Amino acid sequence: MRRVARLHRFNILIYLIDIVDLPKVYSVFQMMYRIEEKVIAVLLKIAKKVSGHDLIISIPAVWIFLFFICPCLILIQISFSESIISSPPYTSIVDWISGNILQVRLNLWNYMVLLTDEMYRQGLFTSLLIAATSTFCCLLIGFPMAYAIARTSEKYRNILLMLVVLPFWTSFLIRVYAWIMLLSPCGFVNNMLIKFQLIDAPLPLMNNSFAACIGIIYAYLPFMIFPLYSAVEKIDYSLIEAAYDLGSSPATAFFSIVVPLSAPGIYAGSALVFVPAIGEFVIPELLGGAQTLTIGRLVWNEFFGNMSWPTAASLSIMLLVFVVLPIIFAQKRRELRLLSRD
Numbered sequence: 001m002r003r004v005a006r007l008h009r010f011n012i013l014i015y016l017i018d019i020v021d022l023p024k025v026y027s028v029f030q031m032m033y034r035i036e037e038k039v040i041a042v043l044l045k046i047a048k049k050v051s052g053h054d055l056i057i058s059i060p061a062v063w064i065f066l067f068f069i070c071p072c073l074i075l076i077q078i079s080f081s082e083s084i085i086s087s088p089p090y091t092s093i094v095d096w097i098s099g100n101i102l103q104v105r106l107n108l109w110n111y112m113v114l115l116t117d118e119m120y121r122q123g124l125f126t127s128l129l130i131a132a133t134s135t136f137c138c139l140l141i142g143f144p145m146a147y148a149i150a151r152t153s154e155k156y157r158n159i160l161l162m163l164v165v166l167p168f169w170t171s172f173l174i175r176v177y178a179w180i181m182l183l184s185p186c187g188f189v190n191n192m193l194i195k196f197q198l199i200d201a202p203l204p205l206m207n208n209s210f211a212a213c214i215g216i217i218y219a220y221l222p223f224m225i226f227p228l229y230s231a232v233e234k235i236d237y238s239l240i241e242a243a244y245d246l247g248s249s250p251a252t253a254f255f256s257i258v259v260p261l262s263a264p265g266i267y268a269g270s271a272l273v274f275v276p277a278i279g280e281f282v283i284p285e286l287l288g289g290a291q292t293l294t295i296g297r298l299v300w301n302e303f304f305g306n307m308s309w310p311t312a313a314s315l316s317i318m319l320l321v322f323v324v325l326p327i328i329f330a331q332k333r334r335e336l337r338l339l340s341r342d
Helices: 002-019 022-049 052-079 109-116 118-151 154-169 172-183 188-195 209-233 238-245 250-261 263-278 282-288 295-305 309-341
Strands: 094-097 101-104
Touching: 052 309, 109 118, 109 309, 118 154, 118 209, 118 263, 118 295, 118 309, 154 209, 172 188, 172 209, 172 282, 209 263, 209 282, 238 250, 250 263, 263 309, 282 295, 295 309
Parallel strands: none
Antiparallel strands: 094 101
């Protein structure tokens, strides 16, 4: 049997040698080798010209281009297309006519619907309201916590910071479902209130914007605490003592010294909470219920329910522009203010 198998393999090898043109194969391999040599030479020239500093900077630039700018360009292209029953479920905005004429068709109706339809306006308003309320509450809760951690002795400071990070060691969904158990009509909060005879019937704590805000505050509070802690820790507390010596009350010293010097932490923490909160989908879906109509829920419904990818893409682009433009404007204004001071 072994001899038969060897003879069979030998016959196959002879057959392949007969049908394959060996000189052509050799020339193809030679061409591939030359291309490889040229690519390596070009890369070596680029490496010699580019310094280590430029190379380090180029890595995050390439990352942002591949995973932020390119997806945004794809979304923009989809947002100007038309919905069709196909795969993918949208038309192309670029088409060749007669082989040499390029036609570009932009469908603006997707953006017009967002401005005229009451459902989308309500979703945007609800998302803004929930995100702004959650950000403000995170600031009210996180500022005293960050200030207290910064003023604590170094012996206990790391322990307190670890307690802030501790919720991230558990699953995000488990933490959200825990709030369902707390806020539901038969949950812990209502049972305790009924037990102490503070209420007669369960409070409607679930399936509304209040529950969505509670979940977002709980989930994003650490993102507010850490920038505030980083800013408050750098404050020279001798300035507060000098204010006390000049007759300032603790509240006056706090709002006139600590709060202005903590402004970078306030801006950074507010951005870290507001930007993801405005497009949050999981928390409003699980805690807010069907009555809480947000942008994230609308995008989900358009993508996976109605299969209207252009409408969902236009919603995403509108939300991106609505969030990014104020941040860019505030940054430019801050730079101009710094230049005017100099």
